[in-house]
Amino acid sequence: MPVDGGWNRRSLLRGAAVVAGAAATAPLLGKAATAHAGPGDADDADALFRAGEFERAGRAYEEILKKDPKNVHAARRRGYVGLLSNRFPEAEKYLTMALGLAPGDKEASQFLADCYTRQDKFSLAVPHWQAAGEDVYAKWFAAFRGEPYQVHGDTGRVPWRQMDPFPLLEGSINGGPPKNFMFYTRVAWLGVSARTAKEAGLSAVASQKIEYAGRTIWMYFGVLGSFKLGGIELRNIPVQWSDDADAPTHDGIIGTWILYHFLTTVDYAGRSLILRRRTPETARKARADAARAGVKPLPLWLAREHLLHSQGSIADSGTKVVALDIGGTGEQVAGMSVETAAQLRVRTDYERPLEAYAGGQPVISYPCYPKEVRLGDAAAKNVYCYADKGGGTGGFASADAQGNAALAGAAEAGGPGDFGFDVLGHFSHSFYKPYNVTLDFTGMNLYIAHGKAT
Template sequence: MADDRELDRRSLLRGAAVVAGAAATMPLLGEAATAQPTGGDADALFKAGEFEQAARAYEEILKKDPKNVHAARQRGYIGLLSNRFREAESYLKTALGLAPGDKQTNQFLADCYTRQDKLSLAVPHWRATGDEVYARWFAAVRGEPYQIHGDTARLPWRGMDPFPLLEASVNGGPPKTFTFYTRVGWLGMSAKVAEEAGLTPVASQKIEYAGRTIWQYFGVLDSFTLGGIELRNVPVQWSKSDEEEPAGTHDGIIGTWVLYHFLTTVDYAGRSLILRRRTPETARKARADAVRAGAEPLPLWLAREHLLHSRGSVAGSGAQVVALDIGGTGEMAAAMSVETAKELRIRTDYDRPLESFAGGQPVVSYPCYPKEVRLGNATARHVYCYAGKSGGTGGFAPADTFAPAGTRAGSPTDYGFDVLAHFSHGFYKPYNVTLDFTDMNAYIARGKAA
């Protein structure tokens, strides 16, 4: 059976992630016997999303026990969540030196190097996790990936629902219609677009998904143009099914790997995607614009290579870790587990279940209507949300709230911290959202972006 990472690669080009509030996660613990967890207080802080306090607690453990693999790995993971790469590398290398075969440490290091575009350094760590597809894919990238030419792009949307649509050019060809979604990592496109662009796969795999056989192909794109910005030497994925695919509403999907190379503003209110080079000047301007618009800086954490998190609240829960599912599809403002809805006494309509699919697996969710969902100063009140069945045992935020898009039902989805809810497409419509991947802050302001 394919593992979770293989299943994560399944095609999302048809906007199939109906339950967008999925807690995409990875196992906290590695498989090496030397990497068993210790330090319950530190782990409890981490699970609660108190990452800086947890970091100090893991450091105290390491002072007393420098060979504690779990503490070193977790301390490196905390650095990685905030893109503090030197810090992350230092602790993760310590952990790997103590337990060279630990798959979780190798995966964190692979992620760390991938985010920095050091793909050749990431390759042996992907291979050590058993991910030969990623290893072959990234080994085929010659020179600097994601080379940026141009400074700014403002891309108007051709539509808003069921997902935002914009135009981009592949290898200098005519405009193609793309959507974007932060629950997808790579740049993906249809097999037809890949063929027109002359792409040659450097890696491939065959998977079974929702009763169909799908071939996934991985290659390197010469040029991807988004308005006034051109990206060169871009890792790209495309898929082909054994069934004839109906003509879709879009030709591809832009994932977080592209978006985190820029100071990105997703301007829902202004119906545009704004990309700017990540420089100190653009970051300062983004902060100043956000302050003038009344937006407070929110922490931004990046887990499992591409999944965005911050702090928010639901129905008076108090600020907790939430997922930011930006782009994609879904009429709901937020998604949470049934257990969370019950704990917070949120009105839930169990008489009207929504039976759908996420990641190729059947999912049942129910309409619910919290009094308020909040991200900083951005709020939605008595708005339509989902409460989904989960494998959790109760509490505000079982970490396996839903199976993420591309993950088989029942598989572990715990990457170590609880997620209260997932804020989705419907929540952001009155706002613009700026993602600063340098200082790792998110700004959500009402109205159009400046």
């Protein structure tokens, strides 16, 4: 059974790094973005999905299933539509349908494993990770006993110790002294340095050997008893570290899995991270507060367990799917492929290439200056961005020598355009500096407002 848009998790583990440059996203100004689906038309349903018209695509896949109940592709894609928006019952329904029709479908198994993992139903996720051939995840999640991600406390507000080259804040591992952590939504789990892992007495339940930038690194995966951020404590959570000898200047990195368990406000303007219990009540309050402030909600989509997407624009692109790379490092405001920059006639300086690494492989990017980069009402004009040479399947160019494969955990080797849908570009660390960004993983809404969070 063919799969759509490979997940390539082994490539992910081999190429893990904290990186900050430009996403090599697929050019997407072609016919896929203008598709109009008729009822039961598989090609047009896929074109709608590729163009980021997820709800319309979902309806089109449902029409296909009415006519052809044994259509594995339509069932899998319909489940994927639900998963992108954290609509778990419908995701489970259609992904289970797909596996019933094709028990060996690895991509459907991956999606269903992701679906259960997001709900902290690790025991249900394990056999699906195993069926997908993801032995590290299967062993890791099988090691958990009791409820994972136990939340203690209602609100945590953690000030940043620095803004650049990356936001840095304090957290505590297993009740120990404060440690310095950065955060980045291109990373999945909580990663810690080898030194921090040793001090905390962590033991591995799974391991993975990777090749990165010409050297071999062992990555280790374990279960952490306690992680404190401000007035919040998380217990019984996944943690990763390695034997990498390249010592970082910080003690760990907080990925999306941590942020995902809260109604999270990344307050760039106020230089703080605000975590509130993730409940329907806090989601409603966030929406009401945004409405009073005149801030409209943007859609929030979650792909490959941890990668954030919404809708935005670059130059004259019109509104498209964009990746949200919040945190991390880098002076650039946004990134795109050189093909997209050329199609949008973005001024690009090809005489000043930026040579770096992505997933341990050399990557070249070029400074570029779009007339506008926009996310809802938040915009930046004539700002410094990257155009990445690598087409639709490249990775990230690192502008920062902090790129530590072991500490990062899961910055993707594959670019954010390989999920079955096109991505215009990614919005990076420097874009968010004048704003506060609230991530509502319950209602799957994004709110971005100028100034400090209240």
